Amino acid sequence: MRTSSTIRTGRTVKRTTRAAATLAVAALALSLTACGGDDDSGGGGDNGDKGGGTKAPASSVTLPKLDGESLEVAAVWTGTEQENFKKVLAEFEKRTGAKVTFVPAQDPIINFLGSKIAGGAPPDVAMLPQPGAIKQAVDKGWAKPLGAEATKELGENYSQGWQDIGKVDGKQYGVYYKAANKSLIWYNAQVFENAGASEPKTWDELLNTAQMVYDSGVTPFSVGGADGWTLTDWFENVYLSQAGPEKYDQLAKHEIKWTDPSVKQALTTLAEIWGKKDFVAGGASGALQTEFPASVTQTFTGGAQPKAGMVYEGDFVQVNIGETKAKVGTDAKVFPFPAVGDTAPVVSGGDAAVVFKDSKAAQALATWLASPDAAAIQAKLGGFLSPNKSVDASVYPNEVQKKIAEALVAAGDDFRFDMSDQAPQAFGGTPGKGEWKTLQDFLKNPKDVAGAQAKLEADAAAAYGG
Numbered sequence: 501m502r503t504s505s506t507i508r509t510g511r512t513v514k515r516t517t518r519a520a521a522t523l524a525v526a527a528l529a530l531s532l533t534a535c536g537g538d539d540d541s542g543g544g545g546d547n548g549d550k551g552g553g554t555k556a557p558a559s560s561v562t563l564p565k566l567d568g569e570s571l572e573v574a575a576v577w578t579g580t581e582q583e584n585f586k587k588v589l590a591e592f593e594k595r596t597g598a599k600v601t602f603v604p605a606q607d608p609i610i611n612f613l614g615s616k617i618a619g620g621a622p623p624d625v626a627m628l629p630q631p632g633a634i635k636q637a638v639d640k641g642w643a644k645p646l647g648a649e650a651t652k653e654l655g656e657n658y659s660q661g662w663q664d665i666g667k668v669d670g671k672q673y674g675v676y677y678k679a680a681n682k683s684l685i686w687y688n689a690q691v692f693e694n695a696g697a698s699e700p701k702t703w704d705e706l707l708n709t710a711q712m713v714y715d716s717g718v719t720p721f722s723v724g725g726a727d728g729w730t731l732t733d734w735f736e737n738v739y740l741s742q743a744g745p746e747k748y749d750q751l752a753k754h755e756i757k758w759t760d761p762s763v764k765q766a767l768t769t770l771a772e773i774w775g776k777k778d779f780v781a782g783g784a785s786g787a788l789q790t791e792f793p794a795s796v797t798q799t800f801t802g803g804a805q806p807k808a809g810m811v812y813e814g815d816f817v818q819v820n821i822g823e824t825k826a827k828v829g830t831d832a833k834v835f836p837f838p839a840v841g842d843t844a845p846v847v848s849g850g851d852a853a854v855v856f857k858d859s860k861a862a863q864a865l866a867t868w869l870a871s872p873d874a875a876a877i878q879a880k881l882g883g884f885l886s887p888n889k890s891v892d893a894s895v896y897p898n899e900v901q902k903k904i905a906e907a908l909v910a911a912g913d914d915f916r917f918d919m920s921d922q923a924p925q926a927f928g929g930t931p932g933k934g935e936w937k938t939l940q941d942f943l944k945n946p947k948d949v950a951g952a953q954a955k956l957e958a959d960a961a962a963a964y965g966g
Contacts, residue, residue: 560890561653561871567597569861574603574613575627575851579793580819584881591877592868598861608930610636613856617642624862627851628674630921630929631665634854638668644858646672646866653870657890661913666852674852677869678878679887680814681904682733682847682918683837686821688799689830691718691809699835703738706838707772710779713809720779722808724795725787725943728936732920732928734812735939736847739766740916741840752919754964758956767942767949769840775946781808784944796820800832812837814849815904819883828898846911849918850887879905927963934959 577585582602589600603623605612610633616622622642628634637643646654651672654663658676666674685706692698692709695716700706710720724730740748743762750756751763777783781798782790790798796817798807801824811817818828826832836844853869855862868874875886882897889909896902908915920928920935927934935956942952 560873561867562649563592563596563864563868564860565597566861566864569596569598569859571598571600571625571861571865572603572623573600573625573627573865574605574609574616574623576605576607576609576629577627578604580822580883581816584878584884587881588869588874588877591874592865595868596861596864598864600865608925609633610925613637613642614640617856622856624857624859625853625855625865627677628854629849629851630923630925631674631852631917632922632924632928634666634674634852635668636925637854637856638673642856643668643673644855644862646675646855647858647863650675650863650866650870653867657870657872657888659887659889659909659912661915662850662887665850665917674854675866675870676850676852676887677875678851679885679908680816680849680918681885681908682814682849683737683845684814684817684834684904685810685812685837686796686799686817686832686834687810688718688806688808688826689833690804691716691806692833694718694804695809699833700838701835701844702838703741703769703772703840710773710810714778718805718809719781719807720809721773722781722790722795722799722811723774723787723943724790724792724811724813725784725940726789726791728931728940729920729929730792730795730813731939731943732935733814733847733849733918734770735766736916736919737812737837737845738769738840739763739919740845740847741837741843742766742769744841745916748916748919752922754923754960758960759953763953763956764949767946767952770942771946771949774943784946787943788940793820793823797824800824800826815885815901816883818898818901822882829900834900846915847918848887848908848915849921923960924963927960934963 573589575585586602589602592598593600609626609628613622613626628637634643654672654675662676663672666672666676691713695712697709697712700709713720742765747756747762773779780787792813795811797820799811800806800821821828821832838844853866855866872888872890875888875891876895878884879886879891879895880897882901885905885908887908893902893906896905930936938952938955938959942948
């Protein structure tokens with residue numbers, strides 16, 4: 501076992517120490533279990549000053565005057581997430597005098613941007629959810645390097661690891677404005693209490709907990725299988741914990757094939773839940789018709805008889821919990837994704853601001869999004885996690901989110917970025933294709949491990965170029 505090394509993960513260089521990663525998980529577990537039950541704030545909506553304010557100065561970032569300038573920002577965000585981001589853009593308008601328009605994009609965003617660029621109307625800035633998408637935008641000559649001010653702001657507020665995932669060939673292109681801790685399982689506290697269940701720390705304990713929940717009369721898991729990305733996240737957590745970080749890095753770069761025995765082991769493990777129809781709300785067919793938001797809300801509605809007792813996904817689940825009457829920290833609680841192997845997984849994701857028109861206004865917006873001022877606005881509204889280490893954790897609207905944010909920042913460079921987001925978008929980020937589609941097919945037929953591996957490898961080979 502390695503104690504320390506420098507490795508290249510996909511398109512990112514990250515320093516990784518297994519011991520540090522273990523400490524980060526332990527800190528997260530301690531933080532989450534320490535969250536009390538007296539928290540009054542939910543995940544969504546404007547919680548005013550409940551987060552306690554921010555210690556960042558009102559104007560910690562210098563922005564130019566941009567009166568008369570107009571900007572377009574494209575992102576795939578919808579609903580509450582979009583509305584909260586618009587408040588961040590509104591503050592930029594207030595400080596600079598520029599006018600900013602939010603442009604709703606569709607997945608895959610690279611295809612959407614390609615159409616806009618072909619039509620001669622690219623957005624000034626786009627929020628890209630995958631490092632692979634950033635590289636594609638650079639390779640196509642669409643993305644513009646960050647200017648000196650944005651790069652300076654990034655350097656002051658971000659760990660090297662978060663800076664590096666926004667780089668292509670050594671140049672800084674992306675500002676990772678939004679992050680996600682994707683190693684969390686949320687649960688209905690009343691269901692667990694009725695079942696006599698406690699928070700599991702290992703995969704075997706998770707299976708036992710699921711059985712207890714089932715025996716109490718509630719289906720254990722809600723799975724948003726209509727959105728293939730949720731299934732890739734399930735796989736990545738199992739694979740990272742079971743196969744270890746070296747194998748994870750190799751698979752992320754397609755240095756080993758998806759027919760590798762380690763992939764077989766992870767899929768076989770996943771089938772212990774996915775293949776037990778009584779453990780998944782609606783069975784496989786129901787899960788494949790359930791979109792991510794509904795997978796959350798159906799876990800926290802229905803009183804003592806919700807459609808499921810648990811739902812796996814990242815910290816952003818709080819936005820959807822906020823659409824129910826459940827309160828985060830009391831009705832809705834969370835535990836770290838259990839250890840499948842020796843160590844519990846730490847998987848992160850994120851969205852990066854990338855400049856597509858190299859103008860003073862676009863660069864100023866990138867600088868703004870790299871600042872603690874911008875992140876603090878959305879952090880206060882809930883359902884948002886920033887990798888910006890200069891954001892004071894007190895701005896988060898509840899203790900659960902505050903502790904998740906503190907653990908992410910404390911982890912520094914010791915995290916693994918979402919594997920599918922590192923892959924070419926054709927494989928890891930396109931609805932109805934590649935990894936998303938194959939894992940949906942696997943959810944439907946978890947006995948066909950070999951068939952899933954063969955399809956994953958064929959699609960990966962095509963997308964990675966052999």
